[in-house]
Amino acid sequence: MSEPSISTGKVKQKSYRPFDLEKIRDDFPILKREVNGKPLVYFDNAATTQKPIQVINTISNYYLNENANVHRGLHFLSEMATDDYENARLKVKEFLNALSTSEIVFTRGTTESINLLVSAYARKNYFKEGDEVIISHMEHHSNIVPWQLLRDERNIKIRVIPITDKGEIIFEEFEKMINEKTKFVSIVHVSNTLGTINPIKKIVDKAHNFNIPVLIDGAQATAHQKIDVQDLGCDFYAFSGHKTFGPTGIGVLYGKAGLLDKLPPYQGGGEMIRDVTFEKTTYNDIPHKFEAGTPNIVGAIGLGAAIDYIRSFNINDIANHELELLKYGTEKLSEIPGLRIIGNAGNKSAVISFVIDGIHPYDIGTIIDTYGVAIRTGHHCTQPLIERYGLTATARASFALYNSLEEIDILTESLNKTINMFH
Numbered sequence: 464m465s466e467p468s469i470s471t472g473k474v475k476q477k478s479y480r481p482f483d484l485e486k487i488r489d490d491f492p493i494l495k496r497e498v499n500g501k502p503l504v505y506f507d508n509a510a511t512t513q514k515p516i517q518v519i520n521t522i523s524n525y526y527l528n529e530n531a532n533v534h535r536g537l538h539f540l541s542e543m544a545t546d547d548y549e550n551a552r553l554k555v556k557e558f559l560n561a562l563s564t565s566e567i568v569f570t571r572g573t574t575e576s577i578n579l580l581v582s583a584y585a586r587k588n589y590f591k592e593g594d595e596v597i598i599s600h601m602e603h604h605s606n607i608v609p610w611q612l613l614r615d616e617r618n619i620k621i622r623v624i625p626i627t628d629k630g631e632i633i634f635e636e637f638e639k640m641i642n643e644k645t646k647f648v649s650i651v652h653v654s655n656t657l658g659t660i661n662p663i664k665k666i667v668d669k670a671h672n673f674n675i676p677v678l679i680d681g682a683q684a685t686a687h688q689k690i691d692v693q694d695l696g697c698d699f700y701a702f703s704g705h706k707t708f709g710p711t712g713i714g715v716l717y718g719k720a721g722l723l724d725k726l727p728p729y730q731g732g733g734e735m736i737r738d739v740t741f742e743k744t745t746y747n748d749i750p751h752k753f754e755a756g757t758p759n760i761v762g763a764i765g766l767g768a769a770i771d772y773i774r775s776f777n778i779n780d781i782a783n784h785e786l787e788l789l790k791y792g793t794e795k796l797s798e799i800p801g802l803r804i805i806g807n808a809g810n811k812s813a814v815i816s817f818v819i820d821g822i823h824p825y826d827i828g829t830i831i832d833t834y835g836v837a838i839r840t841g842h843h844c845t846q847p848l849i850e851r852y853g854l855t856a857t858a859r860a861s862f863a864l865y866n867s868l869e870e871i872d873i874l875t876e877s878l879n880k881t882i883n884m885f886h
């Protein structure tokens with residue numbers, strides 16, 4: 464197999480845009496609409512983020528002016544689409560500070576990225592009976608179920624790092640879990656339910672002391688903080704376009720070139736091959752080896768536009784704004800009688816899960832929707848975590864760069880009205 468190719472290309476970075484909330488909100492046309500006769504307050508960003516006009520225009524321009532299949536044509540449009548698709552990969556490479564574009568595999572999203580990796584490792588016969596994989600108690604189902612499928616196939620053991628009541632992993636327990644049977648660590652960067660930001664560098668360092676590869680589920684991190692995979696040191700990093708102001712159906716698996724290169728393909732078909740005969744097939748170089756069939760071309764290009772959008776700001780300005788929202792939201796919600804916040808980690812992203820005495824989260828969500836406020840209720844695809852708190856559901860408000868303190872006031876007011884309605 465040939466050596467992974469290293470692209471040294473660079474996307475030009477202009478100077479940063481000032482963080483002007485009014486102008487930012489203007490970029491997101493959906494924020495101007497009304498819901499149930501009230502201005503939309505969108506606090507369901509952990510489920511999916513809204514899209515700026517720059518992304519919407521890029522997608523529509525692609526279909527209006529450019530649509531063609533990639534990599535296979537010599538005609539003008541095909542070359543244009545290929546350039547834009549591969550340029551999107553370059554943008555992702557820079558966004559994550561990966562070493563090379565060959566380390567960026569386009570997938571359907573975080574879920575597929577994790578499934579790809581588990582399947583490829585399984586096909587390589589990396590896991591044997593009795594081997595252990597470590598995950599944490601705060602994983603999304605997407606980082607639990609693929610490992611369970613593997614467990615059922617290979618008789619491996621899944622070990623779960625416990626968490627404190629505040630919602631922080633107990634690092635000493637993780638340290639104790641590592642032994643000669645540990646073959647993989649797969650952990651979430653930011654919890655979608657608790658908002659906890661995990662100490663990824665510390666986890667990676669520990670695992671690497673034992674030569675154990677580490678996958679990070681970055682679904683809730685990429686829209687909110689600087690991601691530098693070289694600094695984190697992780698071997699693999701997964702994220703979703705739609706949670707990063709990009710379109711649905713596109714995501715990324717970052718993997719260190721040396722590791723990706725050694726893995727067998729995930730799916731078979733077009734584009735992932737070099738040569739096919741009925742006797743034997745040889746495979747393309749990474750990352751194409753993992754991209755069978757016509758890819759989500761417009762999805763990748765749209766994600767590239769979303770990355771341009773994020774990178775037009777100083778990411779610290781976004782992080783600081785969201786920290787302000789988190790602080791203000793925590794303060795205001797804590798004042799509501801009978802409301803309890805679930806997840807109080809010291810290092811937290813702008814996600815607030817809560818329950819209110821005597822009112823089911825579904826009722827909270829349904830009632831405040833009538834005031835135009837969109838939050839999520841349920842187990843947030845983290846059922847074991849929710850059960851850890853003795854609950855079946857929470858209400859969750861999750862913020863993004865375009866949210867305002869005034870919107871938090873509307874949330875608070877609508878929650879107070881809900882409580883009054885019930886009592």
Ligand SMILES: Cc1ncc(COP(=O)(O)O)c(C=O)c1O
Nearest residue numbers: 572573574603605655680682703
């Ligand atoms: C932490 C986390 N991991 C994984 C996922 C799955 O992402 P997707 O559905 O985009 O594949 C989510 C989605 O909510 C998430 O929050």
